[in-house]
Amino acid sequence: MTAVPSVLPAAPAPRSRGLLRLFLAFFAVLTVVLVLNGGLTLGAMRKVQFESTSAAVRVVGHDWAQRIQGAIRFGKPIAQFYGLNETLAEIARDLPAVSTVALTDAAGHVIGSHGDALRTGDLAAAVKRTLAAPGMLAHEVGGRHYLSFPIKGRDDAVAGALVMVVDGATITGALEPHVESNLALLAMVALGGSVLLLGGLLLINPMRGEAGMSGWRLYALPIAVMVLAQGVYSWESIATFRTQYVDAVQDTARIALSRLERDLERLFAKGVQIERLVGIEAPFGRIMGEAAEIGFIEVRAADGRVLARVHRDGSVERDAVPLPEGDRLDTVAGLDVPAAGGPLRVGSLRLHLEEGAIAAGARQRLLDSGTLVLISALFVVELFVLLAVLLRQQRARGQQAVEGAAPVDYGRHVLGRPSAFLLLFAWALPLSFIPLRMRELYVPIAGLSEHVVLALPLSAEMLCALVTALFAGALTDRRGWHLPFLAGVVVTVVGALLSTLANGPWSFVGARAVVGAGYGLAWMGIQGFIFLWATPQTRARGLAHLVAGIFAGHICGSAVGAMLAQQLGYVAVFGLGAALSVLPAVFVLSFMWPYFGKPAELPGVAAEPSRNLDLASVWRLLRDRNFTWLQLGSVVPFSVAQVGLLYFTLPLFLADQGVSQSTIGRIMMIYGLSVIYLGPMLGRFVDDTHNKKTFIVLGGLIGSLGMIYLFFDKSLFAITLSVFALGLGSAFAGAAQSAFALNLDAVKEMGMGKAMGVQRAADKLGQMIGPLLIGALFASVGAASGLAITGTLYLAATLLFLLIARTPGTAEELQPAEAAAR
Numbered sequence: 001m002t003a004v005p006s007v008l009p010a011a012p013a014p015r016s017r018g019l020l021r022l023f024l025a026f027f028a029v030l031t032v033v034l035v036l037n038g039g040l041t042l043g044a045m046r047k048v049q050f051e052s053t054s055a056a057v058r059v060v061g062h063d064w065a066q067r068i069q070g071a072i073r074f075g076k077p078i079a080q081f082y083g084l085n086e087t088l089a090e091i092a093r094d095l096p097a098v099s100t101v102a103l104t105d106a107a108g109h110v111i112g113s114h115g116d117a118l119r120t121g122d123l124a125a126a127v128k129r130t131l132a133a134p135g136m137l138a139h140e141v142g143g144r145h146y147l148s149f150p151i152k153g154r155d156d157a158v159a160g161a162l163v164m165v166v167d168g169a170t171i172t173g174a175l176e177p178h179v180e181s182n183l184a185l186l187a188m189v190a191l192g193g194s195v196l197l198l199g200g201l202l203l204i205n206p207m208r209g210e211a212g213m214s215g216w217r218l219y220a221l222p223i224a225v226m227v228l229a230q231g232v233y234s235w236e237s238i239a240t241f242r243t244q245y246v247d248a249v250q251d252t253a254r255i256a257l258s259r260l261e262r263d264l265e266r267l268f269a270k271g272v273q274i275e276r277l278v279g280i281e282a283p284f285g286r287i288m289g290e291a292a293e294i295g296f297i298e299v300r301a302a303d304g305r306v307l308a309r310v311h312r313d314g315s316v317e318r319d320a321v322p323l324p325e326g327d328r329l330d331t332v333a334g335l336d337v338p339a340a341g342g343p344l345r346v347g348s349l350r351l352h353l354e355e356g357a358i359a360a361g362a363r364q365r366l367l368d369s370g371t372l373v374l375i376s377a378l379f380v381v382e383l384f385v386l387l388a389v390l391l392r393q394q395r396a397r398g399q400q401a402v403e404g405a406a407p408v409d410y411g412r413h414v415l416g417r418p419s420a421f422l423l424l425f426a427w428a429l430p431l432s433f434i435p436l437r438m439r440e441l442y443v444p445i446a447g448l449s450e451h452v453v454l455a456l457p458l459s460a461e462m463l464c465a466l467v468t469a470l471f472a473g474a475l476t477d478r479r480g481w482h483l484p485f486l487a488g489v490v491v492t493v494v495g496a497l498l499s500t501l502a503n504g505p506w507s508f509v510g511a512r513a514v515v516g517a518g519y520g521l522a523w524m525g526i527q528g529f530i531f532l533w534a535t536p537q538t539r540a541r542g543l544a545h546l547v548a549g550i551f552a553g554h555i556c557g558s559a560v561g562a563m564l565a566q567q568l569g570y571v572a573v574f575g576l577g578a579a580l581s582v583l584p585a586v587f588v589l590s591f592m593w594p595y596f597g598k599p600a601e602l603p604g605v606a607a608e609p610s611r612n613l614d615l616a617s618v619w620r621l622l623r624d625r626n627f628t629w630l631q632l633g634s635v636v637p638f639s640v641a642q643v644g645l646l647y648f649t650l651p652l653f654l655a656d657q658g659v660s661q662s663t664i665g666r667i668m669m670i671y672g673l674s675v676i677y678l679g680p681m682l683g684r685f686v687d688d689t690h691n692k693k694t695f696i697v698l699g700g701l702i703g704s705l706g707m708i709y710l711f712f713d714k715s716l717f718a719i720t721l722s723v724f725a726l727g728l729g730s731a732f733a734g735a736a737q738s739a740f741a742l743n744l745d746a747v748k749e750m751g752m753g754k755a756m757g758v759q760r761a762a763d764k765l766g767q768m769i770g771p772l773l774i775g776a777l778f779a780s781v782g783a784a785s786g787l788a789i790t791g792t793l794y795l796a797a798t799l800l801f802l803l804i805a806r807t808p809g810t811a812e813e814l815q816p817a818e819a820a821a822r
Contacts, residue, residue: 023201026222029383030193030229033376036560037230038186040368041237043567045178045244048361050145050171052248053097054138055290056255057147057164060094062286063259065149065162068103072153078103078160079111088114091164094255097174099144100165106131106158118165122146127161143168178244185236193229197222226376234369242362246328246353249293253351256287257333260297260349268337274299274347275307284310295354301347312354329353364660368563371666375556382552385545386418413534413542415592417549419485419526419584424553426580427492427519429561429573430499431554432665434458434512435771436651437570441505449779451652455771456509458647461516462771466764468520473757475521476528482588482596485525489585491518496578500571520764522584524757533595548676555672562665617750618758624746626805627755631762633801634696634737637794638730639766641703644774644790645726646671650719653783659716667720674727675734682731692740693807699733700798707791711784722787740807 068087072078081087081103088101092114095101100115108124119142126139126146138147145166153159200221260283268274277299288294288310298309298320309317325332331351336343389412430437435454445453472484495514502508527546534542565573622628646668654664682695689695706725710718738756741747747755777786 019201023198025383026197026201026225026380027194029222029376029379030197030226031190033226033372033379034186034190034193034229034233037233037369037372038182038237040372040563040567041182041241041365042175042179043564044361044365044368045175045182045241046171047567048241048245049174049248050166052252052291053166053171053174054145054147056252057095057098057166058290059252059256059259059287060091061147061149061162061164064091065151068162069151069153072151072159078105078151078153081111084112085114088112091162094258095164097166097170098164099167099170100163102163102165103160104163105160108161111160115165116167119144123163123165127163130161131158140168145171174248175244178240182237182240185233185240189229189233192232193225196225196228200225222380223377226380227373230369230373230376234366238362238365238369241365242358245358245361249291249353249358250328250331252291253294253331253353254333256291256294257331257349257351260284260287261333261335264299264335264349265337268335268346274301274335277308280308281310281314281316285314288312293353293357295352295357297352298350299347300350302345307347323352325350326352329355329358364662367666368662371559371563371662371669374669375559378552378556382418382421382549385414385549389414412595413530414545415595416526416530416542417545419529419587419592420546420549421553421556422580422584422587423489423519423522423526424550425557425560426496426577426583427515428554428557429564429577429580430570431558431647432562432668433565433570433573433651433661435648436655438505438508439652440570441502441508443505445505449776451775451778452772453505453775454652455648455775456505457512458643458771459768460509460513461519462643462764462768464513464516465520465523466761466768468517469524469764470757470761472521472524472528473754476525476532480596481525481528481532482592483525484521484528485588486585488518488520488522488525489581491515491521493578493581494518496574496581500574500578524760529592529595547679551672551676555669555676558668558672559665562668563662566661617754621746621750621755621758624744627741627744627746629801629805630696630737630741631759633797633805634700634733635759635762636766636769637797638700638703638733639763640770640773641707641726641790641794642671642730642770643767644770645707645722645787648771648774649783649787650723652778653719654716657716667723670720670723671727671730674724675730678728678731679734682735691807692736692743693802693805695736696733696740697798697802699729699731699736700794700801701729702732703729704791704795704798707794708788710791711788714784 064087068078068081072081084103088103091101092098098115100113100118102113102118102123103111104123104127105111108127110118110120110123122141122144123146126141127148129139130148131150138145140146145168147164147166149162149164150158151160151162204221263283264274264277267277280299284297288297294312296309296311299307301307304322306320306322307318309320311317329352331353333349334345335347335349336345338344434457438454438457442450442453444450445456468488472488475484492515495511495516495518498511498514499508502511527543530542530546561573561577564576650668651664654667655661685695703726706722706729709725710722737759741755741759774786774790777789780786781789
């Protein structure tokens with residue numbers, strides 16, 4: 001990562017005011033990360049509560065749907081079901097969390113209902129969705145959850161549906177005690193953290209003295225406070241989460257056991273002996289299938305003997321050895337039969353919750369908290385960069401006002417970094433699930449394979465980013481960098497909102513295309529700021545800061561978006577992305593407005609002579625063998641692998657393996673962290689070495705072999721290793737690619753900015769091709785083979801670059817020319 005200034009200069013303004021601003025900045029970051037952690041915790045609690053309630057509804061709903069189906073299979077129309085009102089009332093008594101129970105025909109028209117008033121239009125829409133996709137029983141419409149259970153009549157034709165409605169307020173109400181205690185804890189931790197921050201700042205007052213102070217102590221203070229605050233909150237919130245988790249699952253277990261108890265007691269009343277029970281695997285298995293936390297259910301005789309124990313995998317132990325009971329993990333229900341002197345106990349049922357499943361939920365919260373600690377550290381770094389520039393700006397303006405000095409460069413080239421960070425943070429929020437959202441909306445398109453259709457949103461986004469990036473360069477030359485940047489932000493917000501509203505594959509592809517168009521404009525605009533306003537001495541540092549802000553925003557955005565998607569759903573994250581996409585424009589309008597204007601109007605900065613990016617100049621550039629093979633052998637293949645693996649393969653491949661959305665986001669972080677922390681270290685070797693080609697080839701070999709390895713090992717570790725290899729390859733090749741190109745005579749002749757524009761277009765071209773290529777390979781040869789073929793193509797392109805390209809200004813390049821002269 002690009003190093004931030006090691007000295008934070010003291011401002012000439014009153015030191016108490018500067019100290020207060022510093023405290024407020026740190027406190028704002030602490031508040032944001034704590035609120036995010038709290039939101040994820042409460043979201044996880046709500047999700048657990050809903051899933052447990054849904055599991056109970058499914059257990060009861062399937063049972064009653066089967067009973068109604070059995071009554072109408074002999075030909076009676078569902079509209080003439082006898083005893084409908086009494087049946088619906090009995091179902092409602094079984095499930096207190098359900099606000100309304102209804103029976104509908106196949107078109108979703110209500111035949112009868114019990115409970116709160118229905119929104120008939122919403123109910124009909126939910127029934128139609130379920131009947132169109134029977135695997136999706138639950139649908140949320142207008143703040144209510146509709147769980148529909150299809151009922152078949154004669155000839156297995158769908159006759160109607162049993163619908164149960166769970167109001168969102170019911171789920172929220174069940175969480176109230178936990179929410180109140182969690183919010184109180186959050187407030188206490190925030191207060192304690194702010195006291196520690198203020199005390200630490202007063203103790204190591206950075207405003208003391210004229211020369212300022214070493215930056216590492218300022219880094220250490222807020223990071224230490226944030227780690228401590230997150231640790232305290234996470235410890236307590238995870239304990240609260242576990243308690244709520246077990247309570248919710250136990251409620252489901254009690255409802256499930258009551259159903260089994262009722263059914264078995266009916267059999268016993270007909271004379272069936274408990275020792276002679278057979279075929280219990282099917283009903284027990286259905287219940288365990290609805291709740292992943294149930295480990296086994298057993299039937300016990302009155303004397304405590306275990307007659308049968310049915311495990312989650314369907315295996316049955318007869319006359320099993322009794323296992324010890326746990327207070328929180330076991331639910332027991334007695335089995336009675338009527339007798340002359342009152343009910344006679346003939347046995348009992350025991351439902352055991354699996355400790356490992358519950359611990360996995362707690363571990364997920366712990367991992368989320370650890371991820372947020374890392375994200376908060378990155379936020380602190382970005383905040384320090386901004387504070388350093390603003391304090392320098394304040395000091396420079398004070399000196400000018402007092403001394404009448406000439407304008408000085410106070411680090412304005414660094415302002416591009418927070419702009420890029422905010423832009424990428426909002427843009428990257430949905431990156432971990434775009435193909436997964438497309439899978440939810442999937443319908444066949446023009447005979448294309450499913451995987452190719454799933455790749456369309458990403459490819460459309462990258463294609464539009466390519467087109468608008470080229471347009472933005474010319475617009476920057478004519479009108480200044482701010483116009484494409486601000487226009488891009490507006491277009492990105494519109495695209496994110498359209499992504500929220502998209503309800504079909506084409507509307508979603510169109511929405512992502514709009515996002516890509518906005519991203520291309522804004523991305524080129526902020527690069528234009530560096531090229532126009534940075535001095536020749538600070539331009540390289542400005543670009544390095546820009547890259548650091550891009551990757552930091554990418555890391556934070558993709559991880560936060562994945563965690564939020566797991567708790568809130570995909571659509572909510574698209575909406576949040578639309579709201580946060582406004583922040584880059586707010587920042588630019590607040591802090592960078594003095595630098596608006598056309599290049600010719602910018603005072604004190606010598607703009608490079610403009611060269612038109614026409615087809616003739618591009619053709620002359622592409623005739624240079626070294627530049628062309630740099631694109632074909634490194635830039636394009638790497639971009640194909642990057643987008644194809646990270647944004648397309650990773651979400652689909654891991655989701656199919658049952659990996660959580662948060663874990664997918666964390667694995668994506670590995671790529672950005674590798675580039676941020678290994679890139680600068682390796683970049684020093686690149687700078688000190690004349691032969692940049694070696695690092696380009698080495699990066700290609702590492703990245704391609706990481707993908708090929710997935711053919712032999714498809715484990716979570718293997719795909720994590722492949723992502724790290726791609727990041728390591730990028731760290732080797734990224735800086736070397738630009739350095740190699742800038743040393744070429746053809747690039748110098750065309751101009752650095754225009755040539756780099758062509759290279760960025762090649763980069764976007766590869767990003768567009770990546771998802772489509774891998775999607776087509778997935779459909780034809782499978783996931784593992786498709787990734788291996790992509791890696792092999794990347795390897796072949798790297799070897800061709802090694803053989804054909806020549807390092808500028810070396811004997812390697814001169815020998816062919818001399819031979820031709822002879």
